[in-house]
Amino acid sequence: MKQVITLQINGQPREVTVEPRTRLLDALRDGLQLTGTKEGCGNGECGACTVLVDGRAVNSCLMLAVEAVGSAITTIEGLAQQGQLHPLQEAFRQHGALQCGICTPGMILAAKALLDEQPRPTRDEIRFHLAGNLCRCTGYQKIIDAVEAAAAALAD
Amino acid sequence: MLPFDYQRVETLAEAVAVLGQDPAGTRLLAGGTDLLVFLTDQKLRLGRLLDAKRATDLPGLEVNGALAVGPNVKLRELERHPAVAARWQALAQGASAVGGVAIRNRATLAGNLGTASPAADTPPALLALGARLELLGPAGRRELPLSEFFVGPGRHRLQPAELIRRVLLPAPPPRSGSWYTKLATRQAMDIAFVGVAAALSLAADGTVASARLGLGAVAPTPVEVDLTALLAGRRLDEDALAAAAEAAQVASSPIDDKRCSALYRRAMVGELTRRGLRQALAQAEAAL
Ligand SMILES: Cc1cc2nc3c(=O)[nH]c(=O)nc-3n(C[C@H](O)[C@H](O)[C@H](O)COP(=O)(O)OP(=O)(O)OC[C@H]3O[C@@H](n4cnc5c(N)ncnc54)[C@H](O)[C@@H]3O)c2cc1C
Ligand code: FES
Ligand code: FES
Numbered sequence: 024m025k026q027v028i029t030l031q032i033n034g035q036p037r038e039v040t041v042e043p044r045t046r047l048l049d050a051l052r053d054g055l056q057l058t059g060t061k062e063g064c065g066n067g068e069c070g071a072c073t074v075l076v077d078g079r080a081v082n083s084c085l086m087l088a089v090e091a092v093g094s095a096i097t098t099i100e101g102l103a104q105q106g107q108l109h110p111l112q113e114a115f116r117q118h119g120a121l122q123c124g125i126c127t128p129g130m131i132l133a134a135k136a137l138l139d140e141q142p143r144p145t146r147d148e149i150r151f152h153l154a155g156n157l158c159r160c161t162g163y164q165k166i167i168d169a170v171e172a173a174a175a176a177l178a179d
Numbered sequence: 180m181l182p183f184d185y186q187r188v189e190t191l192a193e194a195v196a197v198l199g200q201d202p203a204g205t206r207l208l209a210g211g212t213d214l215l216v217f218l219t220d221q222k223l224r225l226g227r228l229l230d231a232k233r234a235t236d237l238p239g240l241e242v243n244g245a246l247a248v249g250p251n252v253k254l255r256e257l258e259r260h261p262a263v264a265a266r267w268q269a270l271a272q273g274a275s276a277v278g279g280v281a282i283r284n285r286a287t288l289a290g291n292l293g294t295a296s297p298a299a300d301t302p303p304a305l306l307a308l309g310a311r312l313e314l315l316g317p318a319g320r321r322e323l324p325l326s327e328f329f330v331g332p333g334r335h336r337l338q339p340a341e342l343i344r345r346v347l348l349p350a351p352p353p354r355s356g357s358w359y360t361k362l363a364t365r366q367a368m369d370i371a372f373v374g375v376a377a378a379l380s381l382a383a384d385g386t387v388a389s390a391r392l393g394l395g396a397v398a399p400t401p402v403e404v405d406l407t408a409l410l411a412g413r414r415l416d417e418d419a420l421a422a423a424a425e426a427a428q429v430a431s432s433p434i435d436d437k438r439c440s441a442l443y444r445r446a447m448v449g450e451l452t453r454r455g456l457r458q459a460l461a462q463a464e465a466a467l
C-alpha cells in the first residue's frame with residue numbers, strides 16, 4: 024500500500040512515496056535521488072548506508088522510511104555548506120582517505136556523529152566508533168588520520 | 180522484503196490489543212536490527228509491524244537503587260549510562276559488545292531478549308545480575324525471572340500478545356562486582372564463540388557471600404549458573420575458581436558449528452569463568 028510521507032532531510036521537508044516495507048535507504052536513493060547514501064550489504068554489517076537520524080549514526084538499510092517520520096535526517100548531501108566542503112570531507116580528500124568511495128559517505132557521517140559528541144577523540148575512540156563501517160580499499164589508517172585532522176580543524 | 184502493514188500505537192495497552200488481533204502475524208518493531216534482517220532475508224513473513232517507540236506511556240531507563248529498563252532504551256544508552264557502568268558493569272559491557280555503534284544506536288535490550296539467540300550478548304549479564312522481566316499482556320502485568328524466559332533458539336515464554344514492559348535488575352548487594360567477557364574473532368561486529376558474565380558479592384570478612392554466572396553460546400539458551408552454594412563462605416582462591424569453572428562446564432552443552440568446536444567452547448567457558456570471577460572479585464574487594 025503506497026503512501027506519501029514527509030521526511031525532514033538535511034533541514035528540508037521532503038515528500039516521498041513509500042510502502043511500509045520501503046527502507047529509509049531506498050526512500051533516499053530511489054525516492055529522492057539522494058544517491059550519496061550507498062548500499063553495501065543490506066544487512067547492517069558494512070555501514071555504507073549510514074545516515075544520521077536525530078544526530079545519531081544509523082544504518083538506513085535497517086530502518087523503515089515510515090519509522091523516520093518525525094525525525095531529522097542528515098545525509099552526505101547535507102554536509103557541504105554554500106559550496107564549501109565540511110571539514111571532514113576536506114580532511115578525507117587531503118589525506119587520501121578514500122579510493123573507490125563506496126564506504127566514504129557512511130564513514131564521514133559516522134565520524135561526524137562521533138565528533139559532534141566528542142570533539143577530540145583518541146585514535147582508539149575513532150576506531151571504536153567506526154568499527155561498524157567497513158572499507159575494502161584504504162586499509163583504514165588514512166581514514167583514522169583524516170578524522171583526527173578534521174577534529175583538529177574543527178577545534179580551531 | 181515481502182509486503183506488510185506498519186502501525187504506530189500511542190500506548191502499550193494499545194500495542195497489546197493490536198498484537199491480540201493476530202498474534203502470529205504481528206510483531207513489535209523495536210530497533211529492527213534483528214527483525215528487518217529476518218524480513219530482508221525472507222526468514223520471516225509478517226502481516227504487520229507494530230511500532231510502539233513513540234508510545235506516550237513508555238517506561239525509560241530508571242535508576243533508584245534498582246535498575247529498570249523500558250522497551251525503547253537503546254543499548255548505546257545503557258552502555259554510556261554512568262550509573263549502569265558503575266553498578267551493573269557486566270550489563271554495560273554486554274550492551275557494548277553488540278555490533279557497532281550504529282547498531283547499538285537502534286538496538287534495544289528488549290529486542291535482544293525477544294530474538295532469544297543463544298549467543299546474544301546481554302542475557303549472560305542479565306542472568307548473572309538476577310534480572311526479572313515485567314511483562315504486559317491481555318491479562319495485565321506479571322513478572323518472570325529471566326532464567327525462566329528462554330526455551331530454545333529463537334523461542335521464549337511470552338504468551339500471545341504479551342510484551343516486555345521493563346527489564347528489572349535488583350540493587351547490587353554491598354561489596355559486589357560483575358564482569359562480562361565475550362570471546363570472538365573480531366573486537367566488534369562479531370558473534371560470540373562464548374560469552375560469560377560473572378557477578379559476586381563478598382561478606383565483610385572477604386569470603387564469598389553470593390555468586391552467579393550467565394553463559395552465552397554454550398547451550399540452546401543462555402544459561403544461569405548459581406554458584407552461591409558452591410562458593411559461599413570460601414575465599415575465591417585457585418581451588419574455588421577451579422570448582423566454579425567446572426560448574427560452568429557441567430552446565431554447558433555446546434555444539435560444533437562454523438565458528439568453533441564444542442571442545443573449544445567447553446574449554447573457554449571454564450577459562451572465561453575464572454577471568455570473570457577474578458575481575459568481579461577485584462571490584463568487590465575495592466569496596467571492602
Ligand atoms: C550487524 C549486526 C550485528 C549484530 N551484532 C550482535 C552482537 O554482537 N551481539 C548480539 O547479541 N546481537 C547482535 N545483533 C543482533 C541485534 O542487534 C540485537 O539482538 C538487538 O538487541 C535487537 O534489538 P532490536 O531493538 O533491534 O530488536 P528488533 O529487531 O526490533 O526485534 C527483535 C525481536 O524482539 C521482539 N521485541 C522487541 N521489543 C520487544 C518487547 N518490548 N517485548 C517483546 N518482544 C519484543 C521483536 O518483536 C522481534 O521479534 C547484531 C545485529 C546486526 C544487524
Ligand atoms: S548496507 Fe546497510 S549496513 Fe551494509
Ligand atoms: S574507499 Fe573503497 S570501500 Fe572504502
